[in-house]
Amino acid sequence: MIPVTILIVDDRPENLFAMQQLLEDDPNRTLLLAHSGQEALGLLLSHEVALVLLDVQMPEMDGFETATLMRRNRRTRNIPIIFVTANHTERTHIFQGYAAGAVDYLPKPVDPVVLQSKVRIFEDLYRQRKQLEDVNARLDAKVAELERLRFELEEKNRILHTLSLLDGLTGIPNRRHFDDTLRSEWQRMLREGSPLGLIMIDVDHFKRFNDHYGHLHGDRCLKRVAGCLSAVLKRPSDFVARYGGEEFAAILPATDHAGTCHVAEALRQAVEHLAIDHAASPTTDHVTISLGAASVIPAPGCHPSDLVCAADQALYAAKQSGRNRWCYQGCQPDSCIHPLT
Template identity: 40%
Template sequence: MNLEQLQEAFPHPVGPLRILVVDDQPVNIRALYEVFRGRFEVLMATSGEQAISLCREQRPDIILLDVVMPGLSGHEVCRRLKASPGTRDIPVIFVTSQNEEAEEALGFEIGAVDFITKPINPVIVLARVRTHLALKLQSDLLRSFAMIDGLTKVANRRKFDETLALSWRACQREGRPLSLVLLDLDYFKQYNDRYGHQKGDHCLMAVAGALGHGLRRPHDLLARYGGEEFVCILPGTDSQGAIQCAEVMREAVKALQIEHQDSAAGPFVSISLGIATQIPGADTSPEALLAQADRQLYQAKRKGRNRACFIDLAAGRDAGK
């Protein structure tokens, strides 16, 4: 597939493909902007520090990076980007007036995918960028398949672990709350025993679809945690927001009205939920927050199931519904 076919088959989740151009000389940025104008969204940075900040905030699809800059050099910028899980998969093309073999060897060693020599040839620049964008889209597609649960089509445990680590660091850096919602289907073993495992699989698929209605922001994540357990990551969400989200999900599952004759929580399939909220700090960990959500899920089951219990570690309170 070429770039256009990939974009048509798998639309970019946040709009046009983004190119970040990094150069301390505005005239060089302008020349590259003219190459990509009307084809891609172009982000611009005039320093290495600004480039790293933009990469964390905007997640460009490819970076055209000048090598020689005051402050952080292009080489150092590339090293830092490749050392960070959130930015290491962004392709970097060095744009440089140096064309020595040793310079190219160093660039490839630290993670660049290509080199473009100044003064630029617009046709060559566009062709190389299109090639690397197509390769990145293919790689993103394969990676997304590896992060999806085969039965329910929501994120899998591997994707959850990766996203939790990233969300924890982002909320810690920004001083924002992070909420986790851990939930499972009430008396699901009894459901499988009565209706069979094939019906059980259909039930899990339907519930996963209903749970998605509780997530309204693109950076929230629903994942299958294991068996009949699911988990939601809600970055920047306080306890009240997480409780509202949990209640929307509980009601959505209830509205499915999937018969469950052997449930002590009611005549239909229901879920119990545990919620934990915290502002990440240096003396805490995402694993500890998940353990707190698990304790709240246990409390919800102990209190009769088909309900949510929560703990707000920032405010020091807990309760059940």
């Protein structure tokens, strides 16, 4: 059972002793005794008290003044006060007590049965309040724990979502992220009436590289190429992804024919400057890339796949022309030449 503390305040020692004798039989009850209002206020600041039995007639600071001061202090303002007084029949006296903050009156001489009954009522109320506070504290802790778990789950979901958009080997965006970005940038350029550039990139003779050096070195090569391509693209909106296998793709928003070709050459030179040995290459003795460039101003009726198809055709032409180079292919299917109205 929750223990309770009761403060008894009376300037007469014999009254304190009598009240103490009536209430000290409960092992879950602690009694504090104060001989004055000043002493009572001091005890209230250092103890948690469930009930105050307060004598009204006291010298220097009477019960009304003590109660009034209790109600002005945030720590003690809600502690129940039962006034103990011999002058309990005068209405003015009673109203003054209630105005000071009393919740009940006990007449002197105190009836033991009435005293025990009233004290138990306020003890029960105190215990119920403490139990409610404990339940609320546990609920608050549960809510805080659930909030922490929710935050952790959201963070894990965010990380998982990020990981689902990245290529596991190279760490750059994957094919899924490429497809989503191409669609969104296509729509954005359509709204703005701006050109969209696309470059398809293939590592030359990569199968021969793997066969000659092994797949572990092949993976390292792809990582270095991916990092190199990413480093070349400076604008925040530029985007490079691993398209699949040894193939990469770069999306260049607001980039026309000339700009797309310029970026393609910059990418080609950057990879060549890596100087990764490729003894099995019939093109040169180091790793190179072939690139297919295309650009278009999106129009109603056109589709992003039209641009991918044009860049793929340009990549095929670059390979057929000897590799380690780029070719440009205009994106002009019938749907773009004669857009829907």
